[in-house]
Amino acid sequence: MNLVEKMVLEQGIALSNDVLKVDAFLNQQIQLSFMKEVGRLFADYFKDKVITKILTIESSGIAPAYATALQLDVPVVIAKKKTCLTSSSNTYQSKVYSFTKQYTYNMSVDQDFLSPTDRILIIDDFLANGQAALGAIDICDQAQVNVIGFGAVIEKSFQKGRQLLDEMDIDVYSLARVQSLENQQIQLL
Ligand code: 5GP
Numbered sequence: 001m002n003l004v005e006k007m008v009l010e011q012g013i014a015l016s017n018d019v020l021k022v023d024a025f026l027n028q029q030i031q032l033s034f035m036k037e038v039g040r041l042f043a044d045y046f047k048d049k050v051i052t053k054i055l056t057i058e059s060s061g062i063a064p065a066y067a068t069a070l071q072l073d074v075p076v077v078i079a080k081k082k083t084c085l086t087s088s089s090n091t092y093q094s095k096v097y098s099f100t101k102q103y104t105y106n107m108s109v110d111q112d113f114l115s116p117t118d119r120i121l122i123i124d125d126f127l128a129n130g131q132a133a134l135g136a137i138d139i140c141d142q143a144q145v146n147v148i149g150f151g152a153v154i155e156k157s158f159q160k161g162r163q164l165l166d167e168m169d170i171d172v173y174s175l176a177r178v179q180s181l182e183n184q185q186i187q188l189l
Helices: 003-011 023-027 032-046 062-072 131-142 161-167
Strands: 053-057 076-079 091-098 103-110 119-127 146-156 172-180
Touching: 003 023, 003 032, 003 146, 003 172, 032 062, 032 119, 032 146, 032 172, 053 062, 053 131, 062 076, 062 119, 062 146, 076 103, 076 131, 091 131, 103 131, 119 131, 119 161, 131 146, 131 161, 146 161, 161 172
Parallel strands: 053 076, 053 119, 119 146, 146 172
Antiparallel strands: 091 103
């Protein structure tokens, strides 16, 4: 059992049959030794794939993406969910439905930060129904960059994200795979 699986079992809370709360170590409080190990595990898996950049989605993807980027020594690009006064007008955009927040947002990345020679690893905190992953892949397609893989700290394998990415031949690596959250019990694959 790796550290992510251990933390999910010990500190994760099944809020319902669908939603896992991991605020204690990933979504609100970030435990540094844990995040360092997340980076090491992702980097170990993807180290021979010649990754040039990591793409993540604000905000909970940033910490695991950064921890992995430190190990692979590559930049991190953060896909934004909101625009502000400093936002570029030259962006790749994709509409994404958020399962946990129950709303649709516009994911965007400044066109300057993705170039056709890039080999992208996408990292996020969760892989659930795969909508965030599909949005990030859509943005990579618009930028004509290669998606080398997708790393999820936690995958809820009973939802359809994994299957969607498998069907697209994306190399998915999840550090913990949750099989079920039924009856408030966290079961791993
Ligand atoms: P998807 O687009 O794959 O359905 O969901 C991915 C995003 O939704 C993740 O970036 C994550 O922030 C959030 N998410 C989905 N399911 C869960 C969950 O069970 N717990 C938490 N904390 N976040 C989730």
